[in-house]
Ligand SMILES: [Zn+2]
């Protein structure tokens with residue numbers, strides 16, 4: 001049960017990005033991060049199905065919304081393959097920083 005609730009929370013956080021992950025700003029940022037990580041998953045070194053993961057979400061209390069996915073410093077973004085990314089999200093909850 002605990003796992004399911006966590007999954008829903010993650011879905012919510014990711015879902016708040018909506019279609020933003022398809023925007024050109026994100027595509028650019030994503031490319032920057034994956035290139036920095038030498039086109040490899042940081043965990044298993046695979047180069048298949050790479051995704052960029054946020055180590056932290058930032059919520060602006062003033063604007064009452066989450067930061068846009070590309071508005072994060074590069075150090076908070078890591079390249080992961082699809083498999084490690086899913087495993088990571090199942091194991092850990094991404095911390096939310098209120099700013
Ligand atoms: Zn991996």
Ligand SMILES: [Zn+2]
Nearest residue numbers: 052053054085
């Ligand atoms: Zn992620």
